[in-house]
Amino acid sequence: MAMTSVSRFRPPTSKAGAYFAVLASAFVALVLLLVIFDQLGTQADGLTLALVAFPAAMFALIGAACYTVTGGVWFACGRACPPALGAASCLAATLGGIGFVALPGAFFFLGFDALPFTTGIMLGLLLHAVLIAPFARKEGSYTLAGFIGRRFDSRALRLCVGVALTLPCLLLLIGEFKVAGFLVGHALQRDPAVVAGALAATATIAIVLGGMRGAVWGGVAAAIISLIVLAVVPVLGGLLVLNVPVPQIAYGLARTELARLELAAGMDTHRAAAMVLTLPGAAPQALVKPFFQPFVANDPVSFTLLTITIALGIASMPALFARAGTVASVGANRRMSVWLICMAGAVALTLPAVAFLTRLELLHALPASGAPGVPGWLDQLGRLGLADFDRAASSVSLAAVHFTRDSTNLLLPLALGLPRPLVDMALAGAVAVALAAIAAQAMALSALWSEDVLFFLADPGDREQWRLAAGRVFAVVAVGLGAMLSLRTRADPLTLFTWAMVLAGSSVFTLLVMAVWWKRINQYGALAGVLVGSCTALAQIVLSLNGAVQLMSGVSGVLATILAVPLSAAVAAGVSLITPRPSTGMIELVRELRIAGGETVRDREVRLARLKPSGAA
């Protein structure tokens, strides 16, 4: 009864765990050493620079050490990544600097109303794990557009999807440069162009030399550093504020106290009007909303729609799709997905806890009655341009201080009076995950442009060196373009993230699901679905930006997915039904994709193509 299966298993790297344990130990040792130097009175800027340079140096070194001239390694990590480590790398790439820096700020300002982001990310990862990743791994294409093109046997469709997915990847890339450039530039008092240039150079070294393997292993290092930061600061905060080392489950103990302080500070408790959606911006702003109060900044319908929008976008992310092919098998892919969801869950539990502790500590330090004088840490934030308040005032209350969203990670350790290196750990974590996300998006763009756009015009066949050369060139172009546009645009990184989710989900989510679930869909229906979905989302975003006519009255452009996805599905189904049925070969491919075991479809095609000249069957 058993179906035939041909295994192409490659054993994963056996010493990777040991290497990364050494890296984690090195980072912790560095922090402890810097704390000692800080207590001895060493100049603070030098310590901060050392801590920020560590993740960047590690990322570049790891990427350089992964140098390869093999296409399968450059594009897909040789399909040899262990599931747990692959999941850590995916977490860093998905969360990125925007998740590490902007999301804590969103929770700090919005409290409950920021939950669509973490809830949407969790649901999106689950959708990806169940509906998309196993079939992506079985098919084996390096890119999402390649999967679609091979599934429907249409190069035009592959080109169209490649072009449609360029914008969301580029928006995420720009957002990563902006958020890291803002935080590190202000903290180190450096020109944002210098910071962007340093990040671009580091990412370029890693991915041009190491490709996907450099991005994956560098991403693991980034994830380890950021998870250490996300573990240490809440533990210290929990011990000092709540006397509990696990604040993720215990911050409710101080709920009553926080509510009393918020009431004294006069925070607004009115519910939001219908279809109101408020995303906290990057500009300095005051705390006005109670932490636990639901639906003050966003109404219930917008809350739910934003969650769904982010979920569909995460599930459709090209960078996440590409990671499906880096593990040894479909079973390993499922295990990687479980690891990823567990790690993302830990982060989702930690972010609200850190925001809660930060609020509580700040309300204690800056009560409604006004603190006498300006605390030293607040003065420092003001000088760095990360907080805004009246310096001439004799007393300062929290209501009178405007904090920047993207500096929230620094607030808790500063307010607690922790040694400077423990504050600067947040910068190291931000640089690490921003590099991981930059590398992931640049790799996605590089593969899209080379495999799906350039080689649409001139198929290189099995000339692997041409593929590699094109990939490397486009990686440099992608990183450079992202850095340049981040300096020339004024958009908010969190808004860029949300737009990217809208565009990605609207363009390809229905197609990815229907491609496996419905054999009747053909290339014409798929093409129509992609065009309608992406154009609808883009039009809604652009028109709502200008305040002009909206396709859906009262709905923010950010929620365009809600219109675009059903429309895309309906058009894809309708066009498929009125056009010729798919070929027998296409239907047989779908049946093969549905079976987990066996050789990757793409690898088999490559293997058979190489055997043909020798006359083998």
Place this chain on the structure above:
Amino acid sequence: MSEIIRRKPYWRQTKLLMLSSLALPALLIVGLASWVARAGDLTLAGMPLGFFLAVHGVVLVVIAAATRFAIIQERIDRWHGAHDDT
């Protein structure tokens, strides 16, 4: 033709597993807003029940769904001989 017949039970079981794995998380998230409103002033672990559900409840349900999906799908693959040799 015999290959196609054997694939049908496999895909039917896989489809049911996928739908069942997504049903509860999707229901929780779509209905979250109304359940938060109904929870009112009830608390759990010191937090408002609606907040606890939205943070901890969602995380636990999604992790459980993903783990269940991976374990049962592995069993389905082995039953039908569709697993990889790892």
